[in-house]
Amino acid sequence: MSFIYLIAMTTMAQENVQKTLPSNPPPVVIDKSVGAKPANSRGRWVTTDDYPVEALRVRAEGTTQITLTVGIDGRVTRCKVSASSGHQALDIAACQAASERALFSAARDAQGRHVEGSYTTRIRWQIPEQAPEEVPERATILHSFTIEKDGKVTNCRFEGPENFNIIGNPCDDVGRFKNPTDADGKPVRKKVAVAIVIRVKDVSEED
Numbered sequence: 001m002s003f004i005y006l007i008a009m010t011t012m013a014q015e016n017v018q019k020t021l022p023s024n025p026p027p028v029v030i031d032k033s034v035g036a037k038p039a040n041s042r043g044r045w046v047t048t049d050d051y052p053v054e055a056l057r058v059r060a061e062g063t064t065q066i067t068l069t070v071g072i073d074g075r076v077t078r079c080k081v082s083a084s085s086g087h088q089a090l091d092i093a094a095c096q097a098a099s100e101r102a103l104f105s106a107a108r109d110a111q112g113r114h115v116e117g118s119y120t121t122r123i124r125w126q127i128p129e130q131a132p133e134e135v136p137e138r139a140t141i142l143h144s145f146t147i148e149k150d151g152k153v154t155n156c157r158f159e160g161p162e163n164f165n166i167i168g169n170p171c172d173d174v175g176r177f178k179n180p181t182d183a184d185g186k187p188v189r190k191k192v193a194v195a196i197v198i199r200v201k202d203v204s205e206e207d
Contacts, residue, residue, distance in 0.1 A: 033110045036070040036117035039103040045121075046097040048128040052089040056127065060087040064094040064123045072114040074104040085125055094123040141196040149187040151177045 062085030107117025
């Protein structure tokens with residue numbers, strides 16, 4: 001009888017263990033979520049070339065905090081000033097420049113799918129050392145370049161007097177032109193030269 005009882009107890013214990021062990025353990029869930037991360041240098045998003053002229057004239061400086069909304073393609077879709085520098089011109093310039101140049105690795109949800117994300121950063125505005133203290137009363141600026149037969153721009157030059165410091169290089173934004181031709185429709189090279197005369201004068205309260 002004792003032998004039979006022992007077998008029965010062992011069988012019952014095995015059944016209880018089998019009941020407590022799950023037949024199909026739940027799968028391990030791996031969270032693949034990640035925020036948007038810069039894909040190019042933040043130092044190139046906003047540079048001293050983007051310093052607004054009106055801010056330079058009043059020697060405005062400060063720090064603008066911006067929050068960028070990043071689409072699933074890694075590009076900025078919106079920009080919000082989350083902390084102002086105290087100067088509207090600087091805040092606007094920060095958003096415009098960062099929206100155009102910032103690139104990201106898009107955010108991902110828990111399943112690893114690309115989703116909209118956001119990124120917050122600060123832009124420190126400090127007057128460039130080469131910025132002019134005063135705007136001259138008169139200046140002549142010469143802008144010249146060559147349009148090649150394929151429409152590409154070469155030999156671009158932008159020159160002004162030493163006391164008139166241009167922030168940024170307009171030659172960087174010339175782009176391309178429609179293929180130039182002569183009167184007979186044959187492809188030719190074209191030389192373009194523009195002289196810009198700038199005059200600055202005081203404005204009365206009535207103007």
